[in-house]
């Protein structure tokens with residue numbers, strides 16, 4: 182089993198097992214695309230412009246399209262005079278009506294080493310929330326130094342409450358950390374000491390709870406519809422109802438349809454495919470991951486993810502994601518080993534989107550459940566044929582795992598960035614840590 186997995190580094194999950202992907206063709210298309218894209222991305226008007234504007238959300242059409250159909254807070258971060266307001270203007274020019282810029286300067290907030298909660302900040306937060314709630318405003322640019330940890334946490338919580346994805350952006354100007362130059366660039370006339378006092382937080386990255394691909398609003402709507410149809414039809418299926426006791430239903434007298442939509446009532450705020458769980462920098466390997474070249478380059482960029490199957494177990498409902506070669510560059514080398522330390526499972530085989538969890542089950546369980554299915558497939562198990570459902574092929578694997586293999590892959594657009602808010606587990610238990618809950622595979 183191990184040797185099979187080793188010889189199949191890139192595999193597709195299909196009803197008949199694991200098949201090698203069409204790597205040759207995919208690679209050729211990807212290399213052609215990356216040549217076209219890199220040409221496109223390397224032809225700005227001047228070198229200075231290239232320095233300050235070299236962001237996918239300004240240069241890459243696919244990313245611009247994805248931002249326009251998502252809800253994103255671009256959080257500009259940097260010392261006074263580092264070029265944030267210039268960048269804010271560039272973004273506004275690019276996105277027009279769907280964008281709004283909210284600036285601390287315009288709210289008369291003078292940058293200070295410790296951001297105190299003032300009337301001005303309260304007013305700024307009101308403006309921010311007003312814009313979060315405005316229909317048609319999809320890109321909000323928040324222009325402030327954002328050096329203060331507590332202030333950042335406040336913003337992350339507000340963004341999470343309004344289901345906005347956060348992308349943190351620091352201008353790439355050459356002088357952004359040079360206090361001597363910055364002193365003369367900011368209109369606030371800050372002293373060298375004041376600037377130096379604010380500089381330290383910019384030496385370390387703000388690390389998220391987790392990195393991942395966050396589905397655009399329109400792609401999330403497509404997947405939510407698929408989730409709804411799948412759970413509705415599966416719950417009504419005679420074969421499912423027959424086997425639903427006792428794993429999905431504990432009431433002996435229950436008859437008829439199983440309400441899987443309520444059963445998987447715990448849903449993620451924004452549908453996403455986690456790449457690396459960082460726990461704000463305390464999870465092993467998170468700092469190294471954030472420093473990875475592919476992660477830095479991919480941050481804030483849109484990708485197209487392919488979904489090949491939907492699955493349900495008594496614990497979770499999820500979507501299997503097939504990563505391509507570019508996406509695998511963002512996949513941590515130990516993601517599968519973290520769950521199944523004893524096996525060499527194909528890289529990327531844990532990639533998934535959590536669609537819902539049963540009561541008291543944590544989202545992280547979805548990847549663990551998916552790897553149970555992958556392991557059975559590697560062993561040669563094909564599952565019992567259960568007929569057609571929602572146009573796909575339904576199969577039943579032991580331990581009450583139901584997999585719907587889609588007739589063709591469903592593509593969804595997603596932005597690679599981080600989730601910076603609080604962990605659901607920490608909100609529930611008051612703790613910050615979220616360890617893997619179960620590493621036991623059948």
Ligand code: A2P
Pocket residue numbers: 390391449453454455457458534535543544545546547548603604605606607615616617
């Ligand atoms: P997933 O991507 O499977 O949905 P929480 O708020 O529960 O702490 O977790 C936040 C997100 O991080 C969830 O979406 C979850 O899983 C993912 N996650 C949580 N813990 C881990 C972990 N130890 N390893 C990988 N991903 C994790």
